[in-house]
Amino acid sequence: MPADSATPRSKTPLWIVLVANAFVLVVLLGLGEIAFRVLRVDFVKLQAGGKDPRDAYPLCFREPDEPLGDAFFKRTGGQTWTGRPLAEALPLFHATDQAYADEAPFTLTFDREGFRNPAPLTDWDVAVVGDSFTESGYLPFEQIFTSVAAEASKLRIKNLGACHTGPLSHVEFLKRFGSATSCRHAVLAFFEGNDIRDAERETADLKHFRETGTRPSREIPPQTSLIKAIWQTAKSVVKGKPAVRFQNATFIGAGKSLPITIKTPPLPENPDTLTNEQHALVSTFLDAWSETARANGVKPWLLYIPSNPRTYHGLVRYEPNVATPLREWTPTALPALIQKLCEEKGIAFIDTCPALRAAAEKGTLVFNPIFDTHLNAEGSRVVGETLATALRR
Numbered sequence: 001m002p003a004d005s006a007t008p009r010s011k012t013p014l015w016i017v018l019v020a021n022a023f024v025l026v027v028l029l030g031l032g033e034i035a036f037r038v039l040r041v042d043f044v045k046l047q048a049g050g051k052d053p054r055d056a057y058p059l060c061f062r063e064p065d066e067p068l069g070d071a072f073f074k075r076t077g078g079q080t081w082t083g084r085p086l087a088e089a090l091p092l093f094h095a096t097d098q099a100y101a102d103e104a105p106f107t108l109t110f111d112r113e114g115f116r117n118p119a120p121l122t123d124w125d126v127a128v129v130g131d132s133f134t135e136s137g138y139l140p141f142e143q144i145f146t147s148v149a150a151e152a153s154k155l156r157i158k159n160l161g162a163c164h165t166g167p168l169s170h171v172e173f174l175k176r177f178g179s180a181t182s183c184r185h186a187v188l189a190f191f192e193g194n195d196i197r198d199a200e201r202e203t204a205d206l207k208h209f210r211e212t213g214t215r216p217s218r219e220i221p222p223q224t225s226l227i228k229a230i231w232q233t234a235k236s237v238v239k240g241k242p243a244v245r246f247q248n249a250t251f252i253g254a255g256k257s258l259p260i261t262i263k264t265p266p267l268p269e270n271p272d273t274l275t276n277e278q279h280a281l282v283s284t285f286l287d288a289w290s291e292t293a294r295a296n297g298v299k300p301w302l303l304y305i306p307s308n309p310r311t312y313h314g315l316v317r318y319e320p321n322v323a324t325p326l327r328e329w330t331p332t333a334l335p336a337l338i339q340k341l342c343e344e345k346g347i348a349f350i351d352t353c354p355a356l357r358a359a360a361e362k363g364t365l366v367f368n369p370i371f372d373t374h375l376n377a378e379g380s381r382v383v384g385e386t387l388a389t390a391l392r393r
Contacts, residue, residue: 032226042222054220057092058085059108060137063164065218066114068176071205072169073218074162075114082107085138086372094244097259099370106140113177116141116159124158126150126391127178127298129170130189131198133305133374134161143377148384153391156182161189166198167285168206171292179296185391186293186300187350192268192334193307196278199285246371248326249316254363262316263307263373265325270332283341290345301348303387304335305375308367311356350390352383 045051054062059081064073085108087100111117116135128134128146136144150157158180160173167188174186205216223229247259269278286302293300310331318327335353342349356366359382366379375383 029227036226037224040222040224042224044220044223052220058083058088058137060085060132060135060163061089063218064114064162067215068169069172070209071202071215072172073165074169074173075110077110077112077114079110079114080107086368090371093246093371094242095371096243096245097247097370099259108137109141115161115177116144121156121158122180123182124156124180125182126155126157126185126187127160127174127180127183128157128187128189128303128387129160129173129178130303130305131161131165131170131191131195132163133191134159134189135163136161136374136380137163138368138372138374139377139380143380145375145380145384145387148381149387149391152385152388155388155391158183166202167195167289168199168202171285171288174289174292174296178298183296183298186289186296186298187303187387188289188301188347189303189305190338191305191307192310192338193263194266196269196274196282197266199281200278203281247319248322249312249318251312251316251365251369253315253360256363258365258369260308260312260316260365260367260369261371261373262309262312262318262322262326265323267309267326267329268307268332268334271334271337272332282338286341286345286347290347299348300346301350301390302338302342303350303383304338304352305383306335306353306356308373310353311360311366315360348390350387352386355382355386 059079064075066074066076068074082105084100084103084105087103090097090099109116111119111121116137118141126149128149134144134146141147144159146157146159146161149155158178160170160177162169162173165173167190170188178186209215246261248264249260249262251258251260274282289302290300309326309329313329313331335351339349339351341347356379359366359378364378365376366382367373368376
């Protein structure tokens with residue numbers, strides 16, 4: 001046999017190579033998954049440069065996360081934020097709409113209790129409690145409806161508004177932060193768009209706390225899964241950034257035609273379809289409001305704030321892709337129901353619906369036009385002057 005001859009090596013089948021490599025990959029991924037979970041590496045913060053990604057959002061769009069009482073939350077006191085909240089929010093939500101180019105920057109400041117009041121405010125005549133419509137974190141301080149009402153009525157008004165809160169939180173705010181030597185009036189700003197649902201959520205949270213001793217938390221748990229991080233990254237690379245168009249209607253009034261966002265479902269409740277439990281819940285939180293105000297020695301009021309579907313009804317042309325429930329929605333008798341309950345419980349009722357509607361019929365937008373559907377500066381002025389007129393009376 002020749003010296004340079006050799007026995008040929010057997011070639012490993014391709015499928016075995018692929019299976020072996022896949023096995024090694026699975027093992028490495030498994031070890032990595034275990035290691036990152038043990039080390040509590042937060043991939044969300046890692047992708048955001050080590051920061052909480054919520055910090056990129058304007059302060060008015062962040063949930064209050066400081067625990068209060070058994071199941072409530074408020075903002076941490078002393079926070080400030082400077083910028084253009086509506087203009088800066090649009091790209092964060094991948095909006096393709098062009099809006100708020102003329103929005104001026106301002107500094108959003110919260111007092112030591114976590115509310116929008118000038119410091120120091122040691123005494124006041126009126127306490128106004130509510131959700132994001134009362135906080136108005138997208139408006140400069142002088143444009144909040146409580147500031148407008150204070151200027152017009154010459155009364156000192158304390159703003160106790162916080163976004164992502166409901167009527168049960170508002171009763172708690174009044175108990176803890178509403179009393180003052182000169183205070184004679186307490187106003188609950190009721191937003192028809194979500195306050196009943198917020199009360200349902202808060203009631204469920206309270207029930208859970210009383211049964212288990214566990215209060216709700218607004219802390220975001222760390223995302224420690226390597227596999228999930230790889231999947232999310234791959235998906236974002238393949239799909240790219242989503243593009244969202246928030247305009248779903250055109251406002252038509254007094255010869256004007258303006259792009260707007262109409263608040264999408266869930267829409268304000270219809271009294272005819274409220275369940276017995278929802279009826280009882282509304283009555284319960286109004287009782288709690290009245291009793292808390294009277295215990296503080298002040299007169300209870302309710303300021304009714306409508307959503308923009310009610311205010312703009314009949315003044316809009318919807319986009320073709322708008323869902324039927326929104327397109328066919330007609331104003332319900334919810335204001336009349338709330339007014340009736342307030343009268344039964346001795347709560348003075350202030351309806352801002354007529355004044356906002358009158359402004360809209362003259363061709364004036366009273367809510368932010370695109371994406372955010374809270375009161376704009378003009379709507380806030382209308383609500384503030386309506387409140388001042390009632391308080392002066």
